[in-house]
Amino acid sequence: MAKTVLHKAATRGHADHGWLDSHHTFSFANYYNPERMQFGALRVLNDDIVAGGRGFDAHPHDNMEIISIPLEGALEHKDNLGNTVITKAGEIQVMSTGTGVFHSEYNANTDIPAEFLQIWLFPNQLNVTPRYDQVTVDINNRPNQLQQLISPDPNGKGTWLYQNAWFHMGRFDKGGETTYEIKKQGNGVYFFVIKGKFIINGQELDNRDGYGVEDTSQFTIVSQEEDAQLLVIDVPIFS
């Protein structure tokens, strides 16, 4: 019997700081809900909009795998590893923060907001040497398919991180259908609707809904809208 958790978009934590409008699927910063602490190794899923020219000053991170997925606009990232990079929609950024890294993140444009997902996973190794990576992902030319963004394999498609986790993303036409098979026995899968509506193994999901499923190895994904987008996060389950 599958164990599921449905996080409707409207039930997420919300913080409006003026320059930053953030929705938290899981407890984060001043949003605390003991029922929303994690989905296995997935600890943070923030849906952020940063005003033009604004952003996060230099701040530290450690022992977390941090994935940033710009959806609209672009982010300028600077870190003490020597990276100064602009990441735009269609690119994915991964930081293994390990023993510690300081970075800043700003909206690279002054006139339009930057919209992005920031996702944190617990690592499967503590205190690794920090690393930064960025890859380009083109989901537009492969409709109705899931494209691998991240895996644990440094030689795998996309980029990699220190966790037995896989990220896939896809853009779908209305009625577009695909299947997803879990990548590691014992993992769970967290679906996040970036745009549109989907039905996944019979569960209806709207824009920005999240749906976690354990004890199921195969999923049927059907898009209910044109130009719908889905993120699939396959992670080890623990509490």
Add this chain to the structure above:
Amino acid sequence: MEPTQLRILAVGRNAEIMTVMHRLLNAPDNWTGITVTADEAARAAFEKEAFDIVLICAGVSTEEEAVLTAYFKQHSPAVIVKRHYGGGSGLLKNEILYALENR
């Protein structure tokens, strides 16, 4: 229920991050804390005063964490010893509130 003036000790190896942690631990009205980078300094601090929570931060290995946890628990069985993840404000408050609720 959050006790007033929760006292927190944080031990981690990254001195720059521990400086930030010190500021974060002393920002809320109902927490105060100190940070150290060496296990010996952590033990010395623990002998000097009572702490409600010890946060184990980046750079401390799981073996070192086990030794420290055994030491802290031996001297104060009620103390909460918890691994801190993230290195900053994102998870800190949540980790502390959750640990207090589930102690």
